[in-house]
Amino acid sequence: MSSLSFSPISWENGTLVLLDQRLLPLKKTFLQITTMEGTISAIRDMAVRGAPAIAITGIFGIALFAKGRSGSASSGEIESVLHSMKQSRPTAVNLTYALAQAGEKVQEVNNWHDIFLVWESFAKELMLNDLRDNEALGRHGVDLFDPNEETFHIITHCNTGALATAGHGTALGVIRSLRDAGKKVIVYADETRPFLQGSRLTAFEMMEEGIECYIITDGMSGWLMGSRKIDAVLVGCDRVARNGDTANKIGTYNLAIVAEAHNVPFYVCATKDSFDLKLETGASIPIEMRKEEEVTRYDFIKDVSGNIFIQPGMTSPVGARALNPSFDVTPAKYIRSFITEFGCFPPFEIPNRLKV
Ligand code: MRU
Numbered sequence: 001m002s003s004l005s006f007s008p009i010s011w012e013n014g015t016l017v018l019l020d021q022r023l024l025p026l027k028k029t030f031l032q033i034t035t036m037e038g039t040i041s042a043i044r045d046m047a048v049r050g051a052p053a054i055a056i057t058g059i060f061g062i063a064l065f066a067k068g069r070s071g072s073a074s075s076g077e078i079e080s081v082l083h084s085m086k087q088s089r090p091t092a093v094n095l096t097y098a099l100a101q102a103g104e105k106v107q108e109v110n111n112w113h114d115i116f117l118v119w120e121s122f123a124k125e126l127m128l129n130d131l132r133d134n135e136a137l138g139r140h141g142v143d144l145f146d147p148n149e150e151t152f153h154i155i156t157h158c159n160t161g162a163l164a165t166a167g168h169g170t171a172l173g174v175i176r177s178l179r180d181a182g183k184k185v186i187v188y189a190d191e192t193r194p195f196l197q198g199s200r201l202t203a204f205e206m207m208e209e210g211i212e213c214y215i216i217t218d219g220m221s222g223w224l225m226g227s228r229k230i231d232a233v234l235v236g237c238d239r240v241a242r243n244g245d246t247a248n249k250i251g252t253y254n255l256a257i258v259a260e261a262h263n264v265p266f267y268v269c270a271t272k273d274s275f276d277l278k279l280e281t282g283a284s285i286p287i288e289m290r291k292e293e294e295v296t297r298y299d300f301i302k303d304v305s306g307n308i309f310i311q312p313g314m315t316s317p318v319g320a321r322a323l324n325p326s327f328d329v330t331p332a333k334y335i336r337s338f339i340t341e342f343g344c345f346p347p348f349e350i351p352n353r354l355k356v
């Protein structure tokens with residue numbers, strides 16, 4: 001069950017129902033998706049986002065493909081379905097893992113109806129497991145905070161909450177777990193330019209639950225750490241290499257350096273599905289480059305006579321160029337600890353803790 005009062009991802013009688021996160025915080029609109037192509041568009045265009053949520057959605061997407069077919073399925077056709085879905089967003093490893101497991105599960109199955117049943121049930125299983133893992137991760141995260149303190153000031157980046165997962169969240173999950181343990185948590189949410197996951201989504205989630213939250217622009221964290229006591233920075237991740245280098249939303253790297261400069265512990269919240277142990281370092285993590293327009297323009301949603309519409313505006317001269325890497329890689333040396341569903345540990349313990 002999601003920590004929110006509604007489910008951002010649900011499966012209703014063979015239809016994938018997704019909250020369109022692009023319209024938050026002003027409008028809660030649900031997309032009814034019945035095809036794999038529709039699912040790929042929803043992922044690519046950010047109606048759904050956040051590494052775990054993308055993985056769950058992707059598996060429902062391939063189930064939709066199988067649902068629309070009958071008769072026998074060749075291994076080539078199955079490979080091609082998995083490949084198409086994998087291309088939707090490249091940086092987070094969760095979807096790649098989930099698709100690999102989806103492929104293994106149907107190795108002995110050769111008709112589309114049975115493949116549909118396997119993938120449908122796998123997607124539901126992923127949701128349940130992700131929620132269970134987030135809750136365990138949250139409990140371990142609480143142990144890193146001084147039990148004698150009553151109030152914690154925490155900076156977070158992007159959105160890692162119930163909107164990005166099957167519920168509870170990873171970095172926001174630790175915040176929720178601290179609150180559930182009776183602590184007062186004051187959250188500073190980086191707005192997260194250019195897609196504003198922090199100001200639109202994290203602030204929305206915190207307000208829904210009455211957790212005190214202040215939006216800061218991405219450049220304010222140095223000032224904040226220099227002028228107020230900050231207990232920790234908590235972020236999520238999209239892919240962690242074997243040495244602990246971590247890809248996460250663009251701006252995470254800057255935040256980690258500022259935290260190091262102020263001796264504020266920088267924690268990365270990750271479930272096992274975030275670790276890509278085939279990669280020795282973060283240098284080969286693929287970084288998704290998105291459209292320049294996400295940086296040079298903004299879209300705001302305006303309510304006129306009850307109608308919601310999107311009005312594009314410019315934040316830069318017409319014709320100005322922009323770079324828009326959607327993620328960056330934080331070197332392991334800036335990460336004090338990973339917080340996972342099986343405990344907390346520094347980067348050098350990754351190979352041992354993941355038993356590979
Ligand atoms: O581009 P997004 O919004 O999908 O990026 C999301 C993030 O970077 C999150 O921090 C990450 O996926 C972890 S969500 C638990």
